Amino acid sequence: MTTTDSGKNWLTPLLATWRAQRAWILEQQVAIARTAAPTGNESERAARLQQDWRHCGHVVTRDGVGNVMTRVTPAMSVARPAPEPVVCLAHLDTVFHADEPLVVRRDGTRIYCPGIGDNGRGLAAMSVLARVLQQPAVRARLHRPIELVLTVGEEGEGNLRGATQWFDDAAARGLMPVAAVAIDGPGDCTIVHHAVGSRRWRITFTGVGGHSWANALTPNPVHAAGACIAAIARLADASRPLGVVAVTRMHGGEHLTGIPTQAWIDLDMRSRDPTRLRTMSDEVERIVMRAVRDASHQQPAQALQCTITTLGDRPAGMIDDQHPLVLAAASATRAVGREPQSASASTDANVPLSRGIPAIAIGAGGTGSAAHTANEWYDDTDGDIGLERAIRLVVALGTAERLAR
Ligand SMILES: [Zn+2]
Structure with a gap:
């Protein structure tokens, strides 16, 4: 991967703004977690996030299965044919039934609530990304469109339904994203490039x-x-x-x-x-x-x-740790002072990986545990670090002059 802006200093003030917004981001995350979204019944949470994206000026659409989507286009005129987009995905659904009490409890720096990290954190990060990518300083430097997609049916018997639909539709339109990044749960150093x-x-x-x-x-x-x-x-x-x-x-x-x-x-x-x-x-x-x-x-x-x-x-799939997308994620990880770690998991990234589209999954900052249980917790102590990593990576992918598949 090569980048146009050798230094990323232009991004520094933007990142500082978001560091100052931690309380607001956490508030979004808690509100998202408290909006029930069992697999197959994500519409209330989807409507909430759709509203949020519209509020910050995006044209937002829903597809037949209920995915929420928007596209950020480069401000400058780009080469013809237009470069293939980068796609960022975060899943809307949780493993919890509709009647699961979504009660928030705080204990020290931990916030307990089912779904608070998986994927409350990833979805809150998508709210931030939607705002960051709207900034004129970012759009002026984009070399390719960035698709933001909130997917339904990622968990359990949902079988990656939302991601599958999105990539099916993209293929039908002749669209082959150059890279896909799934933003899933907390974390600031792991890079999932093996899809189990x-x-x-x-x-x-x-x-x-x-x-x-x-x-x-x-x-x-x-x-x-x-x-x-x-x-x-x-x-x-x-x-x-x-x-x-x-x-x-x-x-x-x-x-x-x-x-x-x-x-x-x-x-x-x-x-x-x-x-x-x-x-x-x-x-x-x-x-x-x-x-x-x-x-x-x-x-x-x-x-x-x-x-x-x-x-x-x-479906299974993988890219190796020397793939340009993994290297870009590793470089964003080091830029925030963390050491990148390879990982394997089953996420929305399985779908693109199984179709030959380079894809990874990363966390959206903070720490957490007990995902998929009623005792799930999230700790925002270092939350800004992983969020900054995600922003740096997505911006780097959008602004890179060339991206190798
Ligand atoms: Zn998840």
């Missing part, structure tokens, strides 16, 4: 059932599920550390003295390598078929039925 892919399956075995003595040869779904679990445990040992497979839930049987009619197991498979994910899935399918055959062989007329239902499917 996952597949979550429910495997259901069904049979005719019967009396455990009188129908002793009737194929038993619980036996098939058990054989599967034992074989998957061996597969898990053989797959680590490149792939992880775990049976995470199981259920089966109806009566103490009856051969069950049904059993199911839930499976979580993960890897950073798409090929590994595929081979593990293929192996699990073979294990399932074998278990069904073995459990049914004495009574083939009553053979077990088996269905595999996909509960989740997140």
Whole structure:
């Protein structure tokens, strides 16, 4: 990556302004966290942020799935055809149900509230970015558009629905972003450039059932599920550390003295390598078929039925630590006095990475823990550092004369 402004001194006063706005930023973050946004029902929070962006002068649109979007264009006339944009994403949704009490409690420097960090922090940072990118000093230096996108359906069974839709629509318009940055949760040094892919399956075995003595040869779904679990445990040992497979839930049987009619197991498979994910899935399918055959062989007329239902499917992908986008993020990290750390995670960045678009995920400052639990907390002690890193990175990507894919 090369930059036009050798020194970034012009950015210094702008960053100082935002350091002085910490109380306001934190207020936004708390208000966002207190607006419920369960996966699949993000509209109230989306409307709030849409309003906020409109208030600072952006033209804001929503797409069919509910993503909130705006585009910041360079003030100067840019080369034709226009350079491909940089896209910044932050997810709107939380893992919490609509009836989860979103109560804020303070204890020392910690603020407790479900969703306060994940992704209250990332969304508050998007409010700041929307304002920073509107500044004439920034727009005058932009070499490419910056798309800001608040996504729905990132968490759990949302399956990255919002990000998937956005990149599908972009591809349909012939748009291939040059880089994507997901802003997710607290943090000021990690750079996620390995997207952990996952597949979550429910495997259901069904049979005719019967009396455990009188129908002793009737194929038993619980036996098939058990054989599967034992074989998957061996597969898990053989797959680590490149792939992880775990049976995470199981259920089966109806009566103490009856051969069950049904059993199911839930499976979580993960890897950073798409090929590994595929081979593990293929192996699990073979294990399932074998278990069904073995459990049914004495009574083939009553053979077990088996269905595999996909509960989740997140694509894997990666760029290496010498990729220009990772180097740009590392340089923004060092500029704020932190040491960059590589990380892998499952975020909105999975979608672009799986499609060959360079992407990373970063935090938006501060520290926190217990994400996805009612005890989630956030500490803003060094919150300005990570926020400054995010601003520096996005501005650097927008103003770089050339960005290598
Ligand atoms: Zn998140």
